[in-house]
Amino acid sequence: MMIEITKANTHDYRVLTDITKKSKAYWGYSDEQMRKWSDLLTITEEYIQNNEVYKLIINQSIVAYYSYFEIEKNSVRLDNLFVSPENIGKGYGKLLMNDFILKIKKSEAQRIILDADPNAQKFYESFGFVKIGEIGTSIKDRFLPIMELKL
Known part of the structure; x- marks a missing residue:
C-alpha cells in the first residue's frame, strides 16, 4: 500500500469538499442541517x-x-481535519494529526x-488538547468545544 501526505493543489478542491461533506x-x-452547512x-x-x-x-x-x-505570531488554528467515511477508524486521522x-x-x-x-473532542484530547471554552452553533443547544494544545 502506497501512503503519502503531501501539499494539496488547487485542483483538489472538489475531492476535499466531497470528503468534508x-x-x-x-x-x-x-440532510437539512447539511444543506445549511454546505457553504461552510x-x-x-x-x-x-x-x-x-x-x-x-x-x-x-x-x-x-x-x-x-497562522492566527497570530505564535499560534496556529487547525481549521479542518477530515477522513472519508469509509476510512474512518483506520488510523488515518491519527496519522494526519501526528504529521500536523x-x-x-x-x-x-x-x-x-x-x-x-x-x-471529535475525545480524538483531540488523545493528542493532549484541552477544552478552553465553547461556542454556540446554528443547532439549538449544540456547542463546539474550543480546544488548545500548548507546545
Missing part, C-alpha cells in the same frame, strides 16, 4: 491557495486531509487552537 454527514446530521463545508481553490492544506493519498486516491493557518503536530513543532508556533466537532 461526507465525513461531516457520517456523524448523523440531518466547501473547500475552494482560493482556500487552498491561502492556507496550508495537506492531503493523505493512499494508492493514488485522496482519502483525508487537514488544513491550518510535527510540522507545527518545527515552526515558531507555541500553541494550536481548534473548534472541534463535539463528536
Whole structure:
C-alpha cells in the first residue's frame, strides 16, 4: 500500500469538499442541517491557495486531509481535519494529526487552537488538547468545544 501526505493543489478542491461533506454527514446530521452547512463545508481553490492544506493519498486516491493557518505570531488554528467515511477508524486521522503536530513543532508556533466537532473532542484530547471554552452553533443547544494544545 502506497501512503503519502503531501501539499494539496488547487485542483483538489472538489475531492476535499466531497470528503468534508461526507465525513461531516457520517456523524448523523440531518440532510437539512447539511444543506445549511454546505457553504461552510466547501473547500475552494482560493482556500487552498491561502492556507496550508495537506492531503493523505493512499494508492493514488485522496482519502483525508487537514488544513491550518497562522492566527497570530505564535499560534496556529487547525481549521479542518477530515477522513472519508469509509476510512474512518483506520488510523488515518491519527496519522494526519501526528504529521500536523510535527510540522507545527518545527515552526515558531507555541500553541494550536481548534473548534472541534463535539463528536471529535475525545480524538483531540488523545493528542493532549484541552477544552478552553465553547461556542454556540446554528443547532439549538449544540456547542463546539474550543480546544488548545500548548507546545
